Amino acid sequence: MALTQLTVVDTAVDILQQFGLADLSMRRLAKELEVQVGALYWHVKNKQELLAAVAAKLLNTEQLRVIPENFATPADAVLQLCRKLYLALLPIQDSPEVIEVASALQVEQLNPVLQLRDLLHSAGLSTEDARFGQQLLLNHILGSVAYRQNLVQLDVDAPQSDGFDWGLQRAVSGLFSRD
């Protein structure tokens, strides 16, 4: 199998899902693909861009879309999209770090983040406020996932809620109430 950008990124996604970010090194990736490390740099510019591509692979899926028509209010659609994102990222080790790298480099390529912004906009927020609201909600999603993943990693077996949904509802309520 020839080495392509696609195979490199897909293998990276695999390593991330199976072993976490600590094991996703360029050298490990090269070993998995049975090539020398240097070969990777023909297909990806550097590790940062690779991680951005990994994030895009993780997020740009049909599962992480929401059909606004299926919801009574825009707020409900927003809630649902956020919950989907949270649940999708939770089982992927270190996903918040990966997404952060990507959204710093190129938020515009992460479809669910864009849809989140769109939903907020069509719910009545100005273009700028929709961007801010998207930030608030994304911060909460990634922060909650990171917090939760740290708990299991430190075998704090307290299976207590991380308060994600509670905080989400409060945040959305704050975004849509005028005062």
Add this chain to the structure above:
Amino acid sequence: MALTQLTVVDTAVDILQQFGLADLSMRRLAKELEVQVGALYWHVKNKQELLAAVAAKLLNTEQLRVIPENFATPADAVLQLCRKLYLALLPIQDSPEVIEVASALQVEQLNPVLQLRDLLHSAGLSTEDARFGQQLLLNHILGSVAYRQNLVQLDVDAPQSDGFDWGLQRAVSGLFSRD
């Protein structure tokens, strides 16, 4: 000067503030202190605990307290504390990552985070909800700082607001409105 836990942590804080997390390696730290790397491990268990201690040094300062009596409403005190935290962390490179390590390891030693929780509690939220609200606000602070720091790092010179304060006001409003 004898090597102590205190000097190790203080020097680590120095390196972080001057050069960022990428330069804060155990080896660089040893060089700065003019000892061998191994010597550090007599004074700190590992790098993770060192970073937690660094975070505590950064946050546990009198500057980052708020006098509730000075504010008309608890919500105002919460707003002020969050803004103080945001402004304090912004100039410290990679501070969100450091704080996250620390709050995963030992939230209970970060005074401003505890005060934030306390303020929410005394504002009427249940003990549990105060914890959740603290999470929501901390997520927003750290997320906004990280976002802002990434912008300057990628020399995206757009000095556009990160919407921190806008999001903060919405979040606080959501926390204190009952619906």
Add this chain to the structure above:
DNA sequence: ACCTGAACACCGTTCAAGT
């Protein structure tokens, strides 16, 4: 065009041995 081999300049952690 695509890949190898090898180098450069680093990491965190451990541990026998010294004082």
Add this chain to the structure above:
DNA sequence: ACCTGAACACCGTTCAAGT
């Protein structure tokens, strides 16, 4: 008790040289 010296098992990135 505290530190050195040295090792172990890694990193990301670059680049002449091969095909």
